[in-house]
Amino acid sequence: MSTLKEGTADVGIAREEPKGWRDVPTGGLITEAGNAMEYETGDWRTFRPVWHKDRCIQCLFCWVYCPDSAVEVRDGKVVGIDYKHCKGCGICANECPPKVRAIKMELESEAAGEGAAGNEGGGKDNA
Ligand code: SF4
Ligand code: SF4
Numbered sequence: 001m002s003t004l005k006e007g008t009a010d011v012g013i014a015r016e017e018p019k020g021w022r023d024v025p026t027g028g029l030i031t032e033a034g035n036a037m038e039y040e041t042g043d044w045r046t047f048r049p050v051w052h053k054d055r056c057i058q059c060l061f062c063w064v065y066c067p068d069s070a071v072e073v074r075d076g077k078v079v080g081i082d083y084k085h086c087k088g089c090g091i092c093a094n095e096c097p098p099k100v101r102a103i104k105m106e107l108e109s110e111a112a113g114e115g116a117a118g119n120e121g122g123g124k125d126n127a
Pocket of ligand 2: 051055056058059060061092097101102
């Protein structure tokens with residue numbers, strides 16, 4: 001059962017009541033596999049990767065190295081960034097070949113809205 005805790009800001013994500021220590025599995029193990037999609041980690045990003053389609057050579061290095069599987073690929077091609085799960089670590093931009101530099105990191109506050117526009121094919125934004 002998901003309930004908003006009293007005084008918790010409603011940001012569109014239902015927050016469950018904190019579990020008591022007796023409810024937590026031994027060792028803090030995650031016993032339900034495949035639940036990463038439920039946890040949106042993009043809201044604490046400081047920098048966002050902005051993908052430039054016109055510069056991209058589709059080498060897929062960014063997709064291979066992204067630790068959060070936040071580079072969206074369709075039919076073998078990058079189509080954008082999933083901003084709901086991108087943490088803004090910058091690895092994709094770092095791995096993008098220097099000759100093309102198709103991903104640039106921008107301050108989230110300055111790039112708001114712009115990155116979503118650069119997402120070909122509907123990369124998900126958290127706005
Ligand atoms: S900034 Fe990090 S988390 Fe976001 S798409 Fe790039 S590699 Fe993935
Ligand atoms: S690493 Fe750069 S050039 Fe390669 S697919 Fe990703 S954005 Fe495109």
